[in-house]
Amino acid sequence: MLDIQNLVKVFYPGTVNETHAINGITLHINKGDVVSLIGSNGSGKSTLFNLISGTFPLTSGRITLDGKDITHQKEYKRAMDIGRVFQDPTKGTAANMSIEDNMIISSKKGMRWPKFSLYKKGVRERFNDMLKEISLDGRLKDNVGLLSGGQRQALTLLMTVMSEPKILLLDEHTAALDPPASDNIMKMTEEIIKERNLTAMMITHNMKFAIEFGNRLIMMDKGRVILDITGEEKRTMTVDKLVELFKHKSNKEFDEDNALLTN
Ligand SMILES: Nc1ncnc2c1ncn2[C@@H]1O[C@H](COP(=O)(O)OP(=O)(O)O)[C@@H](O)[C@H]1O
Ligand SMILES: [Mg+2]
Structure with a gap:
């Protein structure tokens, strides 16, 4: 699916600010x-x-x-296949x-939804059905500004997956939320x-979430993958x-610094 070969990223090469952020990652x-994906601050996750x-070359x-x-594909082109959610709940929605x-805007992204007018029968119902997943049904006409941080992150997540990305990348998308909202978004995710x-x-950066989530756990340090576990090893x-x-x-x-990981 996603194949990464010998990935290296050096910021500001040849200057006093030279930073070796990614030091040879091969990952399938x-x-x-x-x-x-876990790792201490600055280990190269983001x-x-x-x-x-494709945010940086x-x-x-x-x-x-x-x-x-x-x-070498441009970021906006990859965006059709790669869905991203960031930490800041105000970033993903207007x-x-x-x-x-x-x-409507996110359903047009990726063009995977057939061209439609909202007045076409069923679209509004489909949106509302989707909103049930995040307990926001019945609120189509409400301004997003009225929502809590957690609700906005849930909506961002839903909007991101509407365009049916091949891969979804979540960068500490619950880290800015209070613990109950964070738990809730994790469940919805x-x-x-x-x-x-x-x-x-x-x-x-939450090791508990990392262990409970998904089928595979990868740990990074200094721009390298230092642990990659699945199956029984991950489950236990x-x-x-x-x-x-x-x-x-x-x-x-x-x-x-690393203690951040256990929060
Ligand atoms: N846009 C950038 N310009 C320069 N250096 C950067 C940039 N983004 C990240 N870095 C550097 O790359 C290293 C890895 O950072 P990052 O990927 O943000 O780590 P993490 O997400 O694991 O905390 C750090 O040393 C950081 O300062
Ligand atoms: Mg980061």
């Missing part, structure tokens, strides 16, 4: 994989997503999606527009992924074991 994500999405390496080489208008058989990768993982593995694989003590 299978169709249907649901991956949690940069990996930015390279997959890569330094070297190759990325193919569904057999198609997208290494506050001064209704839920319905926000959904799992349901939405399962319902649509999506392939997804989710960055989280615990936070304590994960902390031990982090120490062992990164040759680092689990310091204050």
Whole structure:
């Protein structure tokens, strides 16, 4: 599905600010994989997503999606196949527009929905049915600005999957929410992924979420993949074991910065 070969990213090469963010990642994500991605601050998680999405050019390496080489494809073109949700709940939706208008815009993205007029029978009902999934049914005419952060993140998630992306990338999309809202969005995320058989990768600094989520867990450190587990090994993982593995694989003590991982 998503194939990443020898990926390297150096920011500001040859300057005093030279940063080696990604140091040779080779990774194959299978169709249907649901991956949690963890790693301490600055380990390169967001940069990996930015390279997959084409936000920045890569330094070297190759990325193919569904057999198609997208290494140098423009970001806006990849956006048809790659859905992204960020940490900030205000980023994915337009506050001064209704839920319905926000959904119309995202349903046009990717052109996977046939050309339609909203007045065509059934579209509004379909939108409202989808909103049931996130408990916002009956609110099509409400302005998005009226929603809580958690509700906005749920709507962003729903809008992102409407265009049927080949892969969904979630970058700490619950981190800005309070714990109950965060738990709630995590549950919705799992349901939405399962319902649509999506392939997804989710960055989280919460080890508990990382262990509970999906079928595969990847840990990064210093721009490399240091752990990649699935199956029984993932199912029997615990936070304590994960902390031990982090120490062992990164040759680092689990310091204050890394403690972020257990939140
Ligand atoms: N746009 C950028 N310009 C320069 N350096 C960057 C940029 N984005 C990330 N970096 C650097 O790359 C490294 C990895 O960052 P990032 O991918 O954001 O880590 P993570 O998401 O794991 O916390 C860090 O050293 C960071 O400072
Ligand atoms: Mg990040």
